[in-house]
Amino acid sequence: MKKHIFNTLQKFKSEIEKQGYIVYAIALKGSQNYNLHDEESDIDANCVFIPTFRQLRDNKPQKFTFEEGDVIAHNIYSFAEIVSKGNPQWIEVCQTSYVIGDLSMFKHYITNPSALKGMVMEKVTAFKKLYPSRKKFVEEFGYDPKQLHHIIRLYDCFKNEDPLFKYFGEDREHMLDIKRGRFPGNLEEAERLRDEYISKINDIYAEKKMRYEKQSIDYDMLDEICQTELCKHFNKS
Numbered sequence: 531m532k533k534h535i536f537n538t539l540q541k542f543k544s545e546i547e548k549q550g551y552i553v554y555a556i557a558l559k560g561s562q563n564y565n566l567h568d569e570e571s572d573i574d575a576n577c578v579f580i581p582t583f584r585q586l587r588d589n590k591p592q593k594f595t596f597e598e599g600d601v602i603a604h605n606i607y608s609f610a611e612i613v614s615k616g617n618p619q620w621i622e623v624c625q626t627s628y629v630i631g632d633l634s635m636f637k638h639y640i641t642n643p644s645a646l647k648g649m650v651m652e653k654v655t656a657f658k659k660l661y662p663s664r665k666k667f668v669e670e671f672g673y674d675p676k677q678l679h680h681i682i683r684l685y686d687c688f689k690n691e692d693p694l695f696k697y698f699g700e701d702r703e704h705m706l707d708i709k710r711g712r713f714p715g716n717l718e719e720a721e722r723l724r725d726e727y728i729s730k731i732n733d734i735y736a737e738k739k740m741r742y743e744k745q746s747i748d749y750d751m752l753d754e755i756c757q758t759e760l761c762k763h764f765n766k767s
Contacts, residue, residue: 532628535562538573538598539630546594546603552580552763554606554755555631557623560599564683565696566705572599576623578633580759581605606752609636614745616642618649618684621693635755639745641693643738650684650731653677657724672717678724679709685727689734 535558543556555578561567577594579585585605594601604612613620613636624636656664656677664674682705687695697705707713714720 531562531567535573535628536630539575539628541598542575542577542594542596542601543630545596546577546579546601549594551577551585551592551603552582552759553631554578554580554759555629555633556601557631557633558626558628559619559623562628563622563626563694563696565698565702566679566683566709568706568710570710574599575601576609576620577601577603578606578609578631579603580756580763581607582760606756607749610747610752613639614747615645616640616742616745617645618687618693625694635748635751640742641687641691642745643688643735643742646684646688647731647735650681650728653680653684654724654728657721667711671711671720673720675711675720676709678720679705681724681727682708685731688731688738 539556539558543553546556547553556575557578558573558575560574561571562573581589586607589605589608591608592603594603609620613624616639618641621639621641624633624639654677656674658668658673660668664676667674667676683695687693704713708723714723
């Protein structure tokens with residue numbers, strides 16, 4: 531699996547570079563990072579690129595869709611600003627071992643408890659919502675099993691202060707059963723489990739929020755990286 535993931539990331543990188551982007555790093559996000567992948571799992575990633583002046587003016591994230599999965603690309607300044615806010619899915623990308631390039635300068639950022647709680651509440655909102663991509667699951671089960679599994683996973687990350695909390699053995703099988711709707715088996719029990727984990731998150735939220743401090747960005751370092759990478763790129767071309 532490891533070789534397949536890196537080969538896929540390299541394919542993403544090469545295709546994005548063909549579209550005029552200077553890729554600084556590309557990193558895996560999603561189920562493989564938590565050992566919760568199965569045969570239905572895509573390979574999704576985030577891409578960090580060095581912006582040209584035009585791309586810096588546009589300052590827009592780009593989405594690239596491949597057969598294997600989706601890639602969201604941000605210029606390095608926008609990426610740093612998002613990561614510094616402590617969103618758990620972006621902190622995850624900075625911590626993954628599945629990365630081509632260097633994101634080590636972002637590894638010191640930690641999850642913002644408020645951002646994690648906000649993400650959980652997004653999953654709660656989506657729990658029974660008929661989004662086009664998840665409609666068939668809501669109609670089959672009465673709720674979206676994937677949202678329930680995310681709520682539980684985010685709690686485990688929160689409790690253990692580990693953005694890449696991984697599951698093994700029976701715990702992994704249990705989480706995959708939840709993810710695919712094989713457990714708990716009915717809407718009433720799924721709602722009970724959802725509410726149980728929301729309560730658990732609320733129980734530890736206040737204390738973790740008090741300990742959290744606003745995170746800063748080293749713009750001088752980013753400027754130096756951009757100058758170096760742009761010089762390398764244009765000298766090569």
